Amino acid sequence: MKTKVFLTIDTEFSIGGAFRAPAALQPIGAQNVLCTVGQRSEGLGTLLHTFAAHGLQATFFVETMQTAYFGDAPMGDIAKQLAAAGHDVQLHLHPVWTYFDHPDWQSRLAQVQPNDDLHGRSVEQLVAWMQRGIDTFARWGLPAPVALRTGNLMVDRNVYRAMAQVGLKVASNIARAVFDPAEAALRFNAGIHHIEGVVELPVLTYADLQLGARTHRKVLTITGSSLAEARCLLDRAHAGGAPSVVLLTHCHEFVKGDMRGALAADKVNQRRLQDICRYLQDNGDRFEVTTMDRMVNSPVQGMPAADPLFSVPPPLAVMRMVQNKLNELNLV
Numbered sequence: 541m542k543t544k545v546f547l548t549i550d551t552e553f554s555i556g557g558a559f560r561a562p563a564a565l566q567p568i569g570a571q572n573v574l575c576t577v578g579q580r581s582e583g584l585g586t587l588l589h590t591f592a593a594h595g596l597q598a599t600f601f602v603e604t605m606q607t608a609y610f611g612d613a614p615m616g617d618i619a620k621q622l623a624a625a626g627h628d629v630q631l632h633l634h635p636v637w638t639y640f641d642h643p644d645w646q647s648r649l650a651q652v653q654p655n656d657d658l659h660g661r662s663v664e665q666l667v668a669w670m671q672r673g674i675d676t677f678a679r680w681g682l683p684a685p686v687a688l689r690t691g692n693l694m695v696d697r698n699v700y701r702a703m704a705q706v707g708l709k710v711a712s713n714i715a716r717a718v719f720d721p722a723e724a725a726l727r728f729n730a731g732i733h734h735i736e737g738v739v740e741l742p743v744l745t746y747a748d749l750q751l752g753a754r755t756h757r758k759v760l761t762i763t764g765s766s767l768a769e770a771r772c773l774l775d776r777a778h779a780g781g782a783p784s785v786v787l788l789t790h791c792h793e794f795v796k797g798d799m800r801g802a803l804a805a806d807k808v809n810q811r812r813l814q815d816i817c818r819y820l821q822d823n824g825d826r827f828e829v830t831t832m833d834r835m836v837n838s839p840v841q842g843m844p845a846a847d848p849l850f851s852v853p854p855p856l857a858v859m860r861m862v863q864n865k866l867n868e869l870n871l872v
């Protein structure tokens with residue numbers, strides 16, 4: 541059986557410190573996604589170019605709540621471009637943006653703190669926010685989303701109950717190393733699960749180092765995982781009978797520096813993406829790169845063992861830490 545691989549990109553604008561210093565800083569819009577350096581889009585442009593070069597389709601989880609500040613156009617243009625390039629465009633929600641619904645948001649900061657939580661909310665509130673996202677897709681002229689990734693991977697059972705009510709049938713809301721759900725039954729490292737009638741595909745959480753009695757966990761990303769780690773995890777997941785591997789990245793992982801000022805291509809991360817895509821392309825006998833929209837009505841495919849935690853050999857983790865540090869210091 542081939543292991544399904546999902547390349548997922550949280551495609552979002554940034555508050556950019558506006559809540560911290562409203563008089564000085566404004567949210568960052570399209571540049572947070574395009575990451576233009578000179579004339580080149582090193583963020584989204586790199587992703588689209590790399591996927592096209594390897595004949596791969598990805599799922600872009602596009603954040604819609606930012607329309608409260610930016611209006612429909614900036615992200616709408618990006619979402620339409622993604623759909624036109626043949627990628628899967630699905631929903632990503634950061635409710636913190638609804639703070640801009642209040643015209644007096646700047647003075648309001650003294651009384652009420654902005655809140656980005658999606659867990660601990662009522663089903664009614666979640667349904668309203670999800671419907672708002674679905675309505676945004678409609679205004680953009682895109683097909684209704686069928687999949688959701690919650691902001692900050694925050695999740696509880698009410699999220700799935702709300703999803704079921706609005707027709708969001710596929711989720712990738714769980715990434716234990718980012719946000720460990722309070723409910724033990726939602727703590728999945730990998731696999732394909734059914735929760736409240738929704739198909740959940742967790743972002744892969746893996747172990748990299750043993751720190752005394754503690755196992756250090758992280759999620760599979762481009763910035764956080766080297767090519768050697770990604771290859772090792774893909775190989776081990778397939779050998780272990782894992783039905784799926786979900787990788788998470790963001791457009792801004794392919795640049796370094798200041799989004800408002802001096803910005804440069806992150807050549808290490810761009811190379812990692814290219815090399816992972818090539819590995820997946822070259823190993824099509826074991827891996828099927830696919831998209832979230834195709835998982836509607838998917839049967840449950842648990843793991844052969846009860847939710848195993850895949851790991852990388854510690855030397856690979858140490859080599860990645862060195863590589864990332866050298867990259868940070870612009871020495872590679």
Ligand SMILES: [Zn+2]
Pocket residue numbers: 550552632634690691692
């Ligand atoms: Zn996000």
